[in-house]
Amino acid sequence: MQWLYARGLLLPLMLAWVTSVAFADDPKTTAVPAPAPTAVVAAQPAPPTPATPAPPATPPLTAAMANKDHTTADHSRFEALQKDFKSGPEVTEACLTCHTEAAKHVMKTKHWTWEYIDKSGKKLGKKNVINNFCTSAISNEKDCMACHAGYGWQDKHFDFKNEKNVDCLVCHDSTATYRKLPGDAGHPVYERKEFPKDSGKFVEAADLKMIAQLVAKPNRANCGSCHFYGAGGDGTKHGDLDSSLKKPGKYLDVHMDAQGLNFSCTTCHQTDEHKVSGSRYEVTAVMTGNAHTRGAKDDKNPASCQSCHGDKPHQQNPLLMGQLNAHTDKLACQTCHIPEYARGGVGTEKSWDWSTATKMGPEGKPIATKDSAGRRAFDSKKGTFVWDSYLIPEYKWFNGDMNYSARGDKIDPSKTVNINQPEGTAGAADSRIWPFKVHRGKQAYDKEFSYLLNVHTAGEDETALWHNFDWQKAITAGMASAEMPYSGKFDFVSTEMSWPIAHMVAPKGDALACAQCHQAESRLKGIGGVYMPGVDGNKYLDMFGWAAAILALLGVIIHGALRTICVSRKKRGLACQRW
Amino acid sequence: MLKVIGGFIAGIVSVLVLAGTMMGSFMFREIESPFTVEETAARIQANIQAKKDKGWSLSGLRDPVKPLQAAGENALPVLLIEACSTRYSGPMLKDDKTRILSILMPCTITVYKKNDGKTYVGLMNAGLLGRMFGSKVGEIMAEVAADQASFIAFDPSKPAPPLIKGMPGAGGGAGKEAGGGC
Amino acid sequence: MSAVVNRIYLYKGYERFWHWSQAGLIFFMLFTGFEVHGTYEFWGFKTAVEYHIYAAWALLVLWAFTIFWQFTTGEWRHYIPSLKKVDAMIKYYTYGIFVHAPNPYQKTTDNKHNPLQRLAYLAVLSLMSPLVWGSGLFYLFYGVWQPTWLGGYLPLDVVAFVHTAGAFMFLIFIIAHIYLTTTGHTVFAHIKTMITGWEEIEEEHK
Numbered sequence: 001m002q003w004l005y006a007r008g009l010l011l012p013l014m015l016a017w018v019t020s021v022a023f024a025d026d027p028k029t030t031a032v033p034a035p036a037p038t039a040v041v042a043a044q045p046a047p048p049t050p051a052t053p054a055p056p057a058t059p060p061l062t063a064a065m066a067n068k069d070h071t072t073a074d075h076s077r078f079e080a081l082q083k084d085f086k087s088g089p090e091v092t093e094a095c096l097t098c099h100t101e102a103a104k105h106v107m108k109t110k111h112w113t114w115e116y117i118d119k120s121g122k123k124l125g126k127k128n129v130i131n132n133f134c135t136s137a138i139s140n141e142k143d144c145m146a147c148h149a150g151y152g153w154q155d156k157h158f159d160f161k162n163e164k165n166v167d168c169l170v171c172h173d174s175t176a177t178y179r180k181l182p183g184d185a186g187h188p189v190y191e192r193k194e195f196p197k198d199s200g201k202f203v204e205a206a207d208l209k210m211i212a213q214l215v216a217k218p219n220r221a222n223c224g225s226c227h228f229y230g231a232g233g234d235g236t237k238h239g240d241l242d243s244s245l246k247k248p249g250k251y252l253d254v255h256m257d258a259q260g261l262n263f264s265c266t267t268c269h270q271t272d273e274h275k276v277s278g279s280r281y282e283v284t285a286v287m288t289g290n291a292h293t294r295g296a297k298d299d300k301n302p303a304s305c306q307s308c309h310g311d312k313p314h315q316q317n318p319l320l321m322g323q324l325n326a327h328t329d330k331l332a333c334q335t336c337h338i339p340e341y342a343r344g345g346v347g348t349e350k351s352w353d354w355s356t357a358t359k360m361g362p363e364g365k366p367i368a369t370k371d372s373a374g375r376r377a378f379d380s381k382k383g384t385f386v387w388d389s390y391l392i393p394e395y396k397w398f399n400g401d402m403n404y405s406a407r408g409d410k411i412d413p414s415k416t417v418n419i420n421q422p423e424g425t426a427g428a429a430d431s432r433i434w435p436f437k438v439h440r441g442k443q444a445y446d447k448e449f450s451y452l453l454n455v456h457t458a459g460e461d462e463t464a465l466w467h468n469f470d471w472q473k474a475i476t477a478g479m480a481s482a483e484m485p486y487s488g489k490f491d492f493v494s495t496e497m498s499w500p501i502a503h504m505v506a507p508k509g510d511a512l513a514c515a516q517c518h519q520a521e522s523r524l525k526g527i528g529g530v531y532m533p534g535v536d537g538n539k540y541l542d543m544f545g546w547a548a549a550i551l552a553l554l555g556v557i558i559h560g561a562l563r564t565i566c567v568s569r570k571k572r573g574l575a576c577q578r579w
Numbered sequence: 580m581l582k583v584i585g586g587f588i589a590g591i592v593s594v595l596v597l598a599g600t601m602m603g604s605f606m607f608r609e610i611e612s613p614f615t616v617e618e619t620a621a622r623i624q625a626n627i628q629a630k631k632d633k634g635w636s637l638s639g640l641r642d643p644v645k646p647l648q649a650a651g652e653n654a655l656p657v658l659l660i661e662a663c664s665t666r667y668s669g670p671m672l673k674d675d676k677t678r679i680l681s682i683l684m685p686c687t688i689t690v691y692k693k694n695d696g697k698t699y700v701g702l703m704n705a706g707l708l709g710r711m712f713g714s715k716v717g718e719i720m721a722e723v724a725a726d727q728a729s730f731i732a733f734d735p736s737k738p739a740p741p742l743i744k745g746m747p748g749a750g751g752g753a754g755k756e757a758g759g760g761c
Numbered sequence: 762m763s764a765v766v767n768r769i770y771l772y773k774g775y776e777r778f779w780h781w782s783q784a785g786l787i788f789f790m791l792f793t794g795f796e797v798h799g800t801y802e803f804w805g806f807k808t809a810v811e812y813h814i815y816a817a818w819a820l821l822v823l824w825a826f827t828i829f830w831q832f833t834t835g836e837w838r839h840y841i842p843s844l845k846k847v848d849a850m851i852k853y854y855t856y857g858i859f860v861h862a863p864n865p866y867q868k869t870t871d872n873k874h875n876p877l878q879r880l881a882y883l884a885v886l887s888l889m890s891p892l893v894w895g896s897g898l899f900y901l902f903y904g905v906w907q908p909t910w911l912g913g914y915l916p917l918d919v920v921a922f923v924h925t926a927g928a929f930m931f932l933i934f935i936i937a938h939i940y941l942t943t944t945g946h947t948v949f950a951h952i953k954t955m956i957t958g959w960e961e962i963e964e965e966h967k
Contacts, residue, residue, distance in 0.1 A: 251647070257651075514805075538918075
């Protein structure tokens, strides 16, 4: 009895003590950070960028937040970072005093070179390809290079060898206050400025000292600052990557669920020497075998579902003999587990038609209109757009190789030009059925030389399309920058571009139901290369089989009828064989 | 004789079974829309607002998928457009015999996407429903049905209007203080 | 024209259990199978597939027991084909049955099946069953053999074709089989025998 009483008293006391210890390091109350407390809380994504961040006089974040990476180094105490940095390159210089090899690593990656040489030796990468959106970065560097992991790439004279030009902060900023805007050739905002122009919204100057002191491992917002906003707007390009993934609910992505697993991009896209795994230029379309295991040497792409889940991930009643797992020889995981994309409310662009660009409003002035959901529908600068959300992917056999049209490739203007073409053979062991976002559009091509044109769109000069609304001048200038001949005659050609869908993985309960493929109105209608019960079948066998069954039925009916007649005739004393 | 009666009963049963299975398609109508879910809803909203002379106003716009998403699940988009007209609600709300029909208020039109990727509009068959509750309600609902038909008449030559979110409330026949249509 | 009725105990308890549970399972598998094939929608594809597979396992277990039973009891001998009196049986079904001629064959406990039946059941056992079960097991174990060398040679289309063809054969067999149950001395006589086990043997009163 005595002991029970004592325990009753002890428990609340212990609880109180535990609680007080647990909350002792509340970041709000910690002005000067204690040396790296081992935080129990899982890494939280940085809050979304406010439209007008608070002025730098009152830093919105404390240094304690930098410790979320369980790091052993508190950068706010580093001598090299106790400096009022004036520019990005200055910060990089400071970073490199300790991280001596970091810039060398970055310089080998696509994030720096914007170039990729494929198996056939063809030069790809953002520097060389033409896409279906803003079309080309060449001659538009000042705008486009806002997303280059470097400083100052504004024309072809950019120094790719200068380590100070590497931008460390765009990936390692943990404050969500570091922004690089179009027009600044990759430099962050040094002075408060209005953006977009004439919008009344202002972007504050980046507090480089604070940002440098709070560097951390990249979170979703870091990667998202470019990859969510590709093609000049939230959700425009990919469809499976947009700002809704900064803090997604479980419904949107079961792994990135901010309240659950809370994966950052690099949880899957594991990096090595700053090289980020899993690129759309080198897609792992097929992966077999078990999940990677700790300790086992494995050089397979970590940014794949199978690297964690293996190729037999479904648990089923053993009597069903692994029916679901038996699908992995034909289907990519994404095909069932991303049943729709652009589910986060942002939506994505389905098409971009440049041929209507330069059309003016009723008063002869450039106009911009929005669709019912508030997304861009028309812009005199850019043409006509179609947007939607919760889109059903298009499915194609894919072996991981993308056949891109690079600048200068001949096209056939009588047909839709495939900006890129997923390669793959229906039913082949090296291919799987993948979901794609297919973005359609129209863009300018040279009527005589039959190739897509490089257009000088962005800029404040007289030749820029978005400034002067003159196609001829813009093309002439763009082609001059690209050092390619232009015949002087242009028209518009239909184009399309395929983007493999790999993000926005739905919870397992929302995976595609069997019948969404295995029925007449199948999502995989006409995909070929695989026999699908419920859809396919030999129609001659069916015809013959049913005909035979009906004949058999008719036969027994006639036989039975004759018997009945005979029985009744016999009852009346008549013979049956005489009629 | 037994056969005749049996046949009669069998006939009635089969008609009832048929009616039961067909009921859904009598009570509700589904039409395909050429626009996205948002644009379809916005165009319907604009059409409703164009019927101010008949007392129509928007009561609200609901997204029943939102709570599902909050629970960690997905469903293809659905938007419920709620509208009301005091001209029609008034007489029904004033009569004890028809007050129960307030259960159908406000008038809801649903816009949704299906797995074929197409947008559909779902409507209640107001005309048929009204006839089930006597001639007075029948007359009112016949007018509602006529108005409804105009709500889903789209003019593609007009630009897409913006979607009106939330509870617009004031305006139309609802009165400024009405807070959400009727 | 009155008949003297002799009763013999033709079908033992296990035999009857086997027959009816097999009949039920085959009906069920035909029904679910044609749904999986896409002929109609009833349970929905997923459920139909699962039911079809569970029924297949149940039938396999039933067969395991039945094969054991056939050999331990010697009942398997009833399936040995014989051409004796086949012509008489054919003549009976195409002519005699209409003129109410006597069935040329009398069932006994030693000879449960008439020669045509023996041939039909032999066809079921040696042709239809191997087709359906062979292809069905390949279908079921797709995930096992597909990744091996066999996967390169055997497309699922072929497996499905054979399986469907077998299903049609069973469907036709069932139509004939059920009809022939009505050819006893009364319409339901054979079915009654299969339920109670007792066959009523009709003898013409001389």
